[in-house]
Amino acid sequence: MKTSTPQNEKSSPVADADLSRANSSIALDHEEHHAPKGLARWVFSTNHKDIGTLYLWFSFIMFLTGGAMAMIIRAELFQPGLQLVEPHFFNQMTTVHGLIMVFGAVMPAFTGLANWMIPMMIGAPDMALPRMNNLSFWILPFAFAILIASLFTEGGGPDFGWTFYAPLSTTYGPDSTALFVFSVHIMGISSIMGAINVIVTIVNMRAPGMTWFKMPMFVWTWLITAFLLIAVMPVLAGAVTMVLTDKYFGTSFFDAAGGGDPVMFQHIFWFFGHPEVYIMILPSFGIISAIIPAFSGKKLFGYHSMVYATCSIALLSFLVWAHHMFTTGMPVFAELFFMYCTMLIAVPTGVKVFNWVATMWRGAMTFETPMLFAIAFIVLFTIGGFSGLMLAIVPADFQYHDTYFVVAHFHYVLVSGAVFSIMAAAYYWLPKWTGHMYDQRLSLWHFWCSIISVNVLFFPMHFLGLAGMPRRIPDYAIQFADVNQIVSIGGFAFGLSQLIFLWLVIKCIRGGEKVGAKPWQRAEGLEWTVPSPAPHHTFSTPPKVD
Amino acid sequence: MESRDPKQGSQESLNDQDNLGKKANRKLTLKLVAATIAMFGFGFALVPIYDIMCDALGINGKTSSVAVEQPIALEPDTSRSIRVEFIAHPNPHMSWDFSPKVASMDVHPGEVIQTAYLAFNRAERTIIGQAVPSVSPGLGASYFNKVECFCFNKQPLEGQSHAEMPLIFYIERDIPESIHTLTLSYTLYDITDTVAKPDATAQVQMVTQSNQLQGATP
Numbered sequence: 001m002k003t004s005t006p007q008n009e010k011s012s013p014v015a016d017a018d019l020s021r022a023n024s025s026i027a028l029d030h031e032e033h034h035a036p037k038g039l040a041r042w043v044f045s046t047n048h049k050d051i052g053t054l055y056l057w058f059s060f061i062m063f064l065t066g067g068a069m070a071m072i073i074r075a076e077l078f079q080p081g082l083q084l085v086e087p088h089f090f091n092q093m094t095t096v097h098g099l100i101m102v103f104g105a106v107m108p109a110f111t112g113l114a115n116w117m118i119p120m121m122i123g124a125p126d127m128a129l130p131r132m133n134n135l136s137f138w139i140l141p142f143a144f145a146i147l148i149a150s151l152f153t154e155g156g157g158p159d160f161g162w163t164f165y166a167p168l169s170t171t172y173g174p175d176s177t178a179l180f181v182f183s184v185h186i187m188g189i190s191s192i193m194g195a196i197n198v199i200v201t202i203v204n205m206r207a208p209g210m211t212w213f214k215m216p217m218f219v220w221t222w223l224i225t226a227f228l229l230i231a232v233m234p235v236l237a238g239a240v241t242m243v244l245t246d247k248y249f250g251t252s253f254f255d256a257a258g259g260g261d262p263v264m265f266q267h268i269f270w271f272f273g274h275p276e277v278y279i280m281i282l283p284s285f286g287i288i289s290a291i292i293p294a295f296s297g298k299k300l301f302g303y304h305s306m307v308y309a310t311c312s313i314a315l316l317s318f319l320v321w322a323h324h325m326f327t328t329g330m331p332v333f334a335e336l337f338f339m340y341c342t343m344l345i346a347v348p349t350g351v352k353v354f355n356w357v358a359t360m361w362r363g364a365m366t367f368e369t370p371m372l373f374a375i376a377f378i379v380l381f382t383i384g385g386f387s388g389l390m391l392a393i394v395p396a397d398f399q400y401h402d403t404y405f406v407v408a409h410f411h412y413v414l415v416s417g418a419v420f421s422i423m424a425a426a427y428y429w430l431p432k433w434t435g436h437m438y439d440q441r442l443s444l445w446h447f448w449c450s451i452i453s454v455n456v457l458f459f460p461m462h463f464l465g466l467a468g469m470p471r472r473i474p475d476y477a478i479q480f481a482d483v484n485q486i487v488s489i490g491g492f493a494f495g496l497s498q499l500i501f502l503w504l505v506i507k508c509i510r511g512g513e514k515v516g517a518k519p520w521q522r523a524e525g526l527e528w529t530v531p532s533p534a535p536h537h538t539f540s541t542p543p544k545v546d
Numbered sequence: 547m548e549s550r551d552p553k554q555g556s557q558e559s560l561n562d563q564d565n566l567g568k569k570a571n572r573k574l575t576l577k578l579v580a581a582t583i584a585m586f587g588f589g590f591a592l593v594p595i596y597d598i599m600c601d602a603l604g605i606n607g608k609t610s611s612v613a614v615e616q617p618i619a620l621e622p623d624t625s626r627s628i629r630v631e632f633i634a635h636p637n638p639h640m641s642w643d644f645s646p647k648v649a650s651m652d653v654h655p656g657e658v659i660q661t662a663y664l665a666f667n668r669a670e671r672t673i674i675g676q677a678v679p680s681v682s683p684g685l686g687a688s689y690f691n692k693v694e695c696f697c698f699n700k701q702p703l704e705g706q707s708h709a710e711m712p713l714i715f716y717i718e719r720d721i722p723e724s725i726h727t728l729t730l731s732y733t734l735y736d737i738t739d740t741v742a743k744p745d746a747t748a749q750v751q752m753v754t755q756s757n758q759l760q761g762a763t764p
Binding site for chain 2: 234272
């Protein structure tokens with residue numbers, strides 16, 4: 001189409017004006033010539049690659065912000081007793097660290113990857129709803145500005161844990177709770193808009209011949225994630241709204257004195273919360289399913305079973321929420337139901353791990369940095385999965401509940417799981433984004449520092465938990481001191497290791513060895529058919545997929 | 547524009563395709579927005595669903611907040627007895643002493659029992675309390691019937707005064723054999739501020755019956 005445009009301009013200016021209004025791909029060509037420069041380019045951009053870049057940078061900034069809060073937590077826990085911060089401030093740190101990492105770091109990183117990669121993977125010129133795309137990103141900084149600003153209000157920011165259980169967030173919440181509620185509302189609206197955009201793009205804008213079962217796994221997993229987002233983010237919005245009205249407008253959704261029930265809060269929250277856990281891991285599965293074949297020289301083993309496993313995980317995620325609340329005094333039959341449903345999720349997850357390992361089996365494996373992170377993901381995520389199975393066992397959970405064992409479990413699946421997969425994705429696609437190969441020596445430093453420190457940080461937490469150290473408490477019994485020091489040292493090392501990554505990305509953007517369209521020889525997918533760096537507009541003419 | 551050259555024809559069909567695509571996008575977007583709104587509604591629908599489920603399955607230890615008729619000629623099942631324990635939890639911020647008159651008693655199923663809870667308002671001003679009952683084990687809750695309970699009503703109590711708040715109950719004869727002990731716990735909340743706000747009163751109002759006696763009888 002690019003070649004035909006000048007001809008049209010010459011032959012009939014009237015027709016051209018009509019075309020530029022009606023035909024978006026031609027309009028885009030025009031925009032390229034007059035694209036705004038500087039800040040305006042980013043603020044007004046409707047280009048999926050620009051918005052993807054914004055999401056990724058935002059997520060990285062939030063990752064460092066939330067990480068800094070984790071450093072405060074680990075510094076306080078370096079020794080028993082209270083030394084650095086007040087318990088009230090410590091509570092705010094655990095709360096805001098959780099909120100920022102979940103809603104500010106992991107989720108926007110996935111949305112950024114979706115923006116960048118999904119149109120290129122399915123051969124679409126852009127996302128389906130580009131202006132909504134712009135809006136869904138640009139409300140996000142305001143949400144987090146409000147959340148972080150609430151820390152500086154009198155009485156402090158949210159201090160009730162990222163799960164904001166009533167009555168901690170209602171009767172006993174700080175005055176700034178309304179700010180917390182509004183910021184969660186905005187985060188929810190942003191991710192719902194992102195999800196709608198992803199679904200419409202995948203359903204309507206696939207290149208001719210790109211049938212459902214030819215879509216890359218990353219596209220599949222994101223499609224299912226987007227449906228999960230639409231199903232549960234509104235429920236979260238409902239839950240925070242009820243907290244808001246309970247606290248400020250005299251309703252009694254969660255107030256027993258008024259006929260409500262605080263336990264109901266936990267049911268509503270975890271009805272959102274458990275699918276949310278899979279929202280933060282399913283796109284990882286897609287990333288790993290792209291990287292493992294590319295560096296094993298084989299096709300992904302069991303593609304169809306991967307798709308079905310992802311769907312089963314998504315459906316089962318709605319049936320397991322109460323395993324977060326075994327100790328609330330549920331009837332035994334309910335505990336058994338949720339226990340068995342939870343264990344059932346291990347089956348499709350096991351299918352996935354099996355398929356990845358089978359893909360590597362007898363493959364000609366090479367160990368570039370994306371592959372290293374992907375293999376680390378498989379091993380460490382599986383450890384997190386197994387500790388999850390331990391937590392699913394009702395009688396064992398009574399022992400583990402609210403201890404550091406739980407902290408170890410979800411950090412294994414979220415840090416060495418979700419975050420490592422995001423790192424893997426960044427290394428895998430950085431050459432495509434920037435046109436430069438990243439500094440490989442530096443990337444190995446980043447990998448080895450990260451993987452050693454992440455295990456020093458989180459593995460001993462299992463033992464702390466089994467020994468009975470409660471989570472979310474700024475002080476601990478003296479016998480936990482040694483292990484906590486090791487954990488804190490691991491924490492500082494892991495935090496500092498991420499600065500290597502920041503430096504590496506900046507270096508890669510500014511220059512480096514030029515790469516061709518396909519820097520990874522055995523990688524597959526439409527994104528490798530466009531030049532590197534990917535031009536501002538790709539697939540204005542849809543590619544033919546056979 | 548009268549004579550169409552083939553290139554323009556193809557452009558127009560592209561336009562049509564583009565418009566079709568836009569229409570399809572709009573349609574799907576609207577469906578997804580509708581789904582989002584429906585799920586927001588579902589979040590709130592979970593509130594009544596929760597109560598209905600707890601009620602239907604008899605879980606959560608919630609006893610009925612409505613008085614039952616005093617049964618006439620109910621034969622107590624003297625072959626077995628169930629230990630009923632009474633617990634009181636005044637809200638820590640509430641300046642009331644609140645305790646059961648007796649800590650526990652052995653009751654035959656079907657036997658109608660009268661007992662009471664004692665309250666003393668340590669403050670100088672009138673405080674309105676609301677007691678919320680809970681029965682453990684939760685599955686026993688539906689067999690525990692209250693003929694009369696101070697928890698049905700708001701309990702205003704003047705400063706520095708005592709009250710004996712009555713409770714009449716019986717346990718149904720068909721309570722499962724596996725249950726030997728029922729623990730009845732009352733948590734007392736200070737609702738003075740909430741009641742003072744007139745618009746909030748409706749929210750606080752528990753199901754009350756006009757023929758219930760007021761709890762503040764000395």
